[in-house]
Amino acid sequence: MLFSPAITRLVEAFRRLPGIGPKTALRLAFFVLSMENEEVEEMSRALVEARRRVKHCSRCRNLTEQELCSICRDSRRDNSLLCIVQEPRDILVIEKSAQFKGQYFVLHGALSPVEGIGPDELKIPVLLELLKKGEVKEVIIATNPNVEGDATAYYIAGAVRPLGIRITRIGFGLPVGGDLEYADELTISRALEGRREI
Amino acid sequence: MYIKELSLKNFRNYEQEKIHFSPGTCLIQGANGQGKSNLLEAVYNLCFARSFRNLKESDLVYWNKPFYYLQGTLYLQNRFFKVEVGYDLLKKRKVAKINGRTTRQFRLAEYCPVVFFLPEDLELVRRGPEERRRYLDREISQESTLYADLLSRYNRVVYQKNQILKEKRHNNEIQKLIRPWNRQIVYFGSRIIHKRAQVLSTWNKLAAHNYSVLFQNDQEMKIVYNNFMGEDVLFAGIEEIEEKFSNEIVLVEKEELKRGFSLLGPHRDDITFLLGGRDARRFASHGQQRSAVIALKAAQIQLYSEKKEKPLFILDDVFSELDEWRKQQCFLLLRDAEQVFLTITKKDSCLDSFLEQATCSSFLHVKEGKILEINSNGKNRTIC
Ligand SMILES: Nc1ncnc2c1ncn2[C@@H]1O[C@H](COP(=O)(O)OP(=O)(O)OP(=O)(O)O)[C@@H](O)[C@H]1O
Ligand SMILES: [Mg+2]
Ligand SMILES: [Zn+2]
Numbered sequence A: 001m002l003f004s005p006a007i008t009r010l011v012e013a014f015r016r017l018p019g020i021g022p023k024t025a026l027r028l029a030f031f032v033l034s035m036e037n038e039e040v041e042e043m044s045r046a047l048v049e050a051r052r053r054v055k056h057c058s059r060c061r062n063l064t065e066q067e068l069c070s071i072c073r074d075s076r077r078d079n080s081l082l083c084i085v086q087e088p089r090d091i092l093v094i095e096k097s098a099q100f101k102g103q104y105f106v107l108h109g110a111l112s113p114v115e116g117i118g119p120d121e122l123k124i125p126v127l128l129e130l131l132k133k134g135e136v137k138e139v140i141i142a143t144n145p146n147v148e149g150d151a152t153a154y155y156i157a158g159a160v161r162p163l164g165i166r167i168t169r170i171g172f173g174l175p176v177g178g179d180l181e182y183a184d185e186l187t188i189s190r191a192l193e194g195r196r197e198i
Numbered sequence B: 001m002y003i004k005e006l007s008l009k010n011f012r013n014y015e016q017e018k019i020h021f022s023p024g025t026c027l028i029q030g031a032n033g034q035g036k037s038n039l040l041e042a043v044y045n046l047c048f049a050r051s052f053r054n055l056k057e058s059d060l061v062y063w064n065k066p067f068y069y070l071q072g073t074l075y076l077q078n079r080f081f082k083v084e085v086g087y088d089l090l091k092k093r094k095v096a097k098i099n100g101r102t103t104r105q106f107r108l109a110e111y112c113p114v115v116f117f118l119p120e121d122l123e124l125v126r127r128g129p130e131e132r133r134r135y136l137d138r139e140i141s142q143e144s145t146l147y148a149d150l151l152s153r154y155n156r157v158v159y160q161k162n163q164i165l166k167e168k169r170h171n172n173e174i175q176k177l178i179r180p181w182n183r184q185i186v187y188f189g190s191r192i193i194h195k196r197a198q199v200l201s202t203w204n205k206l207a208a209h210n211y212s213v214l215f216q217n218d219q220e221m222k223i224v225y226n227n228f229m230g231e232d233v234l235f236a237g238i239e240e241i242e243e244k245f246s247n248e249i250v251l252v253e254k255e256e257l258k259r260g261f262s263l264l265g266p267h268r269d270d271i272t273f274l275l276g277g278r279d280a281r282r283f284a285s286h287g288q289q290r291s292a293v294i295a296l297k298a299a300q301i302q303l304y305s306e307k308k309e310k311p312l313f314i315l316d317d318v319f320s321e322l323d324e325w326r327k328q329q330c331f332l333l334l335r336d337a338e339q340v341f342l343t344i345t346k347k348d349s350c351l352d353s354f355l356e357q358a359t360c361s362s363f364l365h366v367k368e369g370k371i372l373e374i375n376s377n378g379k380n381r382t383i384c
Helices: A005-015 A022-034 A037-053 A088-096 A124-132 A147-163 A185-193 B036-048 B119-123 B129-143 B145-167 B174-215 B230-235 B238-251 B253-259 B286-307 B324-334 B349-357
Strands: A078-085 A102-106 A138-141 A166-169 B002-011 B014-020 B024-029 B067-076 B079-088 B093-098 B114-117 B221-226 B270-275 B312-315 B339-344 B361-367 B370-376
Touching: A005 A022, A078 A088, A078 A124, A088 A102, A124 A147, A138 A147, A147 A166, A147 B145, A147 B174, B002 B036, B014 B036, B014 B370, B024 B036, B024 B349, B036 B067, B036 B079, B036 B114, B036 B312, B036 B339, B036 B361, B114 B286, B119 B286, B129 B145, B129 B174, B129 B270, B145 B174, B145 B253, B174 B221, B174 B230, B174 B238, B174 B253, B174 B286, B174 B324, B221 B230, B221 B286, B238 B253, B270 B286, B286 B324, B324 B349
Parallel strands: A078 A102, A078 A138, A138 A166, B024 B339, B024 B361, B114 B312, B312 B339
Antiparallel strands: B002 B014, B002 B067, B067 B079, B079 B093, B221 B270, B361 B370
C-alpha cells in the first residue's frame, strides 16, 4: 500500500460519491489533509448532521428536517394540484420556473424491474392513500421522459383513474431521453402549459 | 458521396498516414493481417463517428498510444465537409467535429449514403433469425437515427418486461405491473414494424429485378417479412398496426407468464428469402443463396442512388469468397456507386479486366500499417 491506512480509508470514502473516480478521490483526500483542523471538523459535522436530521416529509416525501416540508406547510399553495416527480431535485427545477403553485409527491426513483424497483419501493400505496383523502383534484405526472419514467406514469395513471381524479402528464415537451434536471426553465413552463391527459 | 482525403493518427495499426482518394474504385491490396480492414474501419468511422464492427473506442487506439485521431474530407450533397473524429484514452473523451465545430449528435451520419458488404453478409440466407434481424436493424439504423432510437428504447422495454415475467409472480397484481411496459412495447414496436415493412418492400422490388437480371435465372426471388400480422403489414398504417398489436398482446399474456419471456413483437421477426416460391435457406444451393444476397446489396445501392446521391460502397474480403461468375455480376454493382473501397489479398485476372473498364481507379498496397504504393490507371491520378 502506497499510503497510510487513514489516507486509503479517506480515498475509499470519497470514491463512493457519484462521479468521483480514483484520481479525483485522491486529489480531494490530499486537499482535506491540507485544510485547517476546525474546517475539517466542521465539514464532518455537516455530513453527519445533515444525514441525521434530514428525512422524508411525511406527506410528500420531499427532503426536510421537520415532519412536513416547507412546501407542504405553505398555506398559499393550491392543495388541489399534485405534481409527481422522480427526485427531490426535480422540485427545484419546477419551482425555479415559478409556474406551478400546487403540491408535490416525490417517488425517489422510477419503476425498474431489473433493479428490483416496484410500486412499493416508490411508495405508490402512500400516494394513493393521500389521494383518497379527496383534496387533490388533478394529478400531474412529471416523471422523466424515458422508458422507466413513462412506465411509472402509466402505472400511476392506472392506479389513480378509479379515484376519478384528472391525470395529466408533462415531460413530452422535454428533450427526448433527457432528464428533467437538464431542462431549462422555458421548456418547463411550456411543458406545464401543454400538459396532456393520459 | 465520396471521400477525398483521409489522415489517420494512431488508428488501429496505423501510426500516421495521409491518403488522397478520387471518386471511382479504390483497390486495397495486402496480405492477411496488414491493415486492410482497419483502413475500411477508418473510412466508416469518418462517416458515422463509430465502428462498423461495433468495436469499443478504446480498441480503435493504436496499442499503448494515448489517443486516435482521424481527419478527412467528404464530398456530400455538392459540398465538401471537413470531418474530425477522435478518442482520448486518458480523458475517456470522444470528439467529433464537422467543419471545425464540435457536434454532440453526429448528424452527418444520417446523410451519408454508405453500403457495406462483409463476408458474413454472404451467409445471410443460411444464418439464424437473430443474425437476419440484426442485419435489417443495422441497415435501417444507418439511414434513420429515429429508427435506431426506437429500437434501443424498445429493447430496453422488453428487457424490463422480461424481468417481471421471469419472476413468475402469479397474483392479480401482475397485469397491472406488465401493462405499463406492454403499452410501450406496442408504441415503439408498431413503429419499428412499420418501418421494417416499408424498407423491405422497397428492397424487395429492386432485389427481385436484380436477381433475374444478374443471374438470368428463371426462378423468382422474393423477400418475405415474417411478423405477427403477416403480409397485411405491407398495407397497414402505424395506427392499424398499433391497434392489432395491442389487441393481440393481451391474448398472449397468459402464455408469456407461463414461458417467462415476451412472445410478441418485432424482437421475434424474421425475413425469409424465397427462390421460385421455396424457402432458400432450406432448398437453394449455397451459390444461389449468395446470389440472393448480392441482388439485395445491389438493391440497397440503387435505392441510395435513386433517392439522394450515389453511395459509397465498402466491400471487405467479399471477392475472395465468390466464384468467377458471381464476381463478375458483383462488378456490375460497382458502377452504381460513386466511390468503392474493396480489399483483396491477391490480384486476379477477373479483377484486372474489371479495372480496365473502370472509369477511374486507384490502387493502395498495405503492409504492416503503412500505405506502401499508390498508383492509378490514368484518368484521375492520385498522388500521395
Ligand atoms: N488497436 C490496435 N493497435 C495496433 N494494432 C492493431 C490494433 N488492432 C488491430 N491491430 C492489428 O491490425 C492487424 C489486423 O489488421 P486488419 O484486420 O486490417 O487486417 P487485414 O489486412 O484486413 O487482414 P485479412 O486479410 O486477414 O482480413 C492485426 O494484425 C492486429 O495485430
Ligand atoms: Mg480484413
Ligand atoms: Zn412535503
